[in-house]
Amino acid sequence: MYARTNQDASRKTPGHNAGSKTPGHNAGSSQVLANPSQTPAPKTSKVSVKKPLKAAGALVDLNVNPCKMCMPMGTCMAAYGVRGTLSILHGSQGCATYIRRHMATHFNEPVDIASSSLTEQGTVYGGEENLRKGIDNLIRLYSPELVCVSTTCLAETIGEDTKGILERWRQDNPASEVEVIAVSAPGYGGSEYEGFFRFSRALLEQIEMRPHNAAPGQLNLICGPLSPADLRTLKQLLAAFALDAVILPDISDNLDRPHLPTYERLPQSGTPLNRIRGMAGSLLTIELALNVNDNLSPAALLRERYGVPYRRLAPPVSLRDMDTLVAILAEFSGRRPPEQLQQQRGRYLDAMVDSHKYNAEGKAAIFGEADFCYSTARMCLEQGIVPVLVAAGSKAPGLRAALEAEIAELAERFMLDSFTIIDEADFGTIERLCAELGVNLLFGSSDGRRIEESQGIPLVRCAFPIHDRIGGQRVTTIGYEGSLNLVDRATNALLERKQSRFRRAIFDEFFTSPKRFYSE
């Protein structure tokens, strides 16, 4: 049934653009076809991920509805995970305003990001004066422990020597106890994902590290853009193994603050700087991110400079990836996983069996940053939901190789003949592919809502930014319980879709065409 439906959908492709206003836009995409008659040997795709030539009919210069944001977004978000930190963006004030606006709607929290508010004059003669004034004002009004100066397109394009400016600021303020770091984050140099890691790495590079600060048996945990609720889950997990871990960054409280009698202007939670200094003396670093290369990875830096070994793991959004993390923590701590954790695992497995009959009908599209795509796809795969479209919004060179064989294998079991893994995708492309591939379930940010509306496909909102629903800060996707929560939402989305339609479908099939019913 499925295979046929899917073939029908793909046959419709040529007519899809005719007369419709839907963008038929093809970024770096290439479709992988899994022929059911062949053995599902791991496929090493020879299709280049490079953008196809314009002559082939693809449109490559216009991004229609972007599926990615810019670097300073990531640096600002990560900076919220260090205690007493405030960000100042060196550039036009619009950058700070836009980023604050997006973070505030998602997290439903105050988001304070300052700007050096460069004007045309600063652009021509350099922005040193503005930036230094900005840092001084910020310190005077907020008394932060750390100021993160993030560059923007503007500062980078005029070739601003931000590090030099900060050195001169330090010379003039030798007594100041405030740490000030510079993060290079041109909007054209990468997405919010890269920005997120650039902050963590720059922090480790620029503050004075003190290996002796480390507690005995200390562990480092480097995180990507997870939700505050996810961070709280991780902290519980570490506590379950009685581990003393330093998390960088830890946004668990600062971007999901309780309502307290007194409002503190400066975020009071997050990892303290003295603990971050001690990361150089930890025994091991675990980095929960896959799409980072050694030039971007904070873990790689800690190994390079301080000899701290590291393990790079996928964000634990599936039984298998969570198992891996648990095994490593058990080994590192020398403790057996606590009973409670084993029960959580058991419940997740139980749910997997309970929901299989619904999930097996799922054909999902997963879009967003590469790690999110990867880990959500892994979860779908073990639940029997075929991720027929995995679309990373920015560059993700390893994504295809990491998922291709596994998706092909499941697709073959369920007799599906096509799926697609792409990077540098925009929503124009994603929307078109959703229709072509017969997608019936979406995972990602609320930016998928237009596909949800136009194609009637339910969207499981589980990635930043979520603008049109409440609770973005509390979305949990990691660990056995988080995965269970995510898969329940997905299963229910499939059920809701089915139950809202099946009466109509049955009626149409059996009662509105009497010819078929009686004449046969």
Place this chain on the structure above:
Amino acid sequence: MKNSHNRTKPGHTEEQLLCDSAQAATAGSSTIHTAPSVPEMGERTGAVIDEVLESYEAKVFRNRKKHLLMVDHALEAPQEIAANSRTIPGILSHRGCCYAGCKGVVLGPIKDALIIVHGPIGCSFYTWGTRRHKASSEPDKLNLVPYTFSTDMHETDIVFGGEKKLFAAIEEGLALFKPEAVLICSTCPVGLIGDDIHAVAARAEKQFGVTCVAFSCEGYKGVSQSAGHHIASNELIRRIIGTNDSPMQGTYRVNLLGEYNIGGDGWETERILKRCGITIVSVMSGDGSIADITRAHTADLNLVQCHRSINYIAEMMQTQYGIDWLKVNFVGISAIQKSLRQIAAYFDNLELSERIEAVIADELAEIDTELRSYRDQLSGKTAALYVGGSRSHHYQSLLKDLGMQTVIAGYEFAHRDDYEGREVKESIKVDADNKNIEELSVEPIEGKYRLRISPEKLAQLKASIASLEQYEGMIKEMDNGTLVIDDLNHFEAEKFVEALKPDVFFSGIKDKYVLQKGGVFSRQLHSYDYKGPYAGFKGAINFAQDLLMGLQVPAWQFISPPWRHEPLLRGHVDAVEEEASVPVSTQTQGADRPGGER
């Protein structure tokens, strides 16, 4: 009017709520201030200003002091406020950039234009569906409001230039969407690397035969969004308005300028205007289209809602085409009546006048009961307003209609004329930041310039219609002792709220959560918290309802602001330690919540 008999409904003619007499509305709008020159509240306000400013370093102190004032109408000289000047770096201003004003505000709502953001991805992403300018989709007509387009410049494009990419993007966009026009907005790096977007636009226009207009609205230009409004207005005047001479059929043809249809405001306004028999030629730019804007010059009168963002167009269209303009306000029940009556006075037609009166009576009758009930419950509450460049003024009328008082009002990016009135325009000094924003000099266009009324008649009307080619500004309508703040920042907002304790703070998403964490009820007046419309008669009821609901939310019973938490007396009773440790505030929480008795 079918429903005009409603006017004679018993019990509603005599004490018709807020229904100004026609004469009062047109006779001049300067409010009579009977309050003492510096009332008790004023003394407090003055002290608070000093206290807040003390936290600043000397230079910042001097700068910010000029942006704050306490209204005092007893002074001989009109009060002056500094505005539209450089933002102080690092103090968390809420202002946006030039690009935001151009692409986000003025151009964004135009639904049949393909707006390509030339630059790295972020700027395009952040203006995608984030401002609630609603647009209707009609069959066979293009609605690109749900889209955003970018050339997604990468490092190589910054190094080698992005002109080729931009040209190709235009070609692709035209093939995909067949828009009425292509509008190209540049972002910071584009201006710096020297991509000539105007040349690319000209080349594309020649090659593809579709109007292509470039807007050099790099983020760093000017000091806020305001620069972007000006740049957008200039190009609309230069390239779009006046390019289609076929007039729209209908009576009393107007353009609605500076109405962006946030939450459907424009639709409610249009509904009322159409009921009155007024024809709308074009809207700039909420739910607007290039197709309509090209023939805006065939209208009889321009109505200006948001003075700040679009007064440029009104002024230039008067010079080029001879169309007069009227500053209107469709937010607030008395304000709408005043605006409608001024329109009637301009057209000087008895039939129109009668029809407008009938519509007003009918609309008022419809909301009368609800309005009374909301007014009863909201009366006496105080409000702070901090919005863009016009709303802080517009909403004061509506709040007054509901019996509420504004204690703080400020603009994010307004100019002095928005505060003090257009009469100060000539005296505004042009500084280094503003002189680079082109001041278009326009002249009457031969064959298209047509005076709608004679100069003598205009002079006569100006004497009786206060808002004809005039804007009085916000300060004149504010009470003595209230506070006016330009370019308010997080720090000041917190301090002033603490001191003046408004029941509700109307602002944006960036300060909403700071206020709420402090236990202060806040509503977004940029996006209306995903509600609306608030304009028009029915909108006023929506607004009152949302306001009352917000104040009555049970959550406030459990939260009280920190300054209400602190006990007046601190003591310690040794014998009953456990009881003494109960927070004092729990006893008074019910009464302290924003919706409770004060």
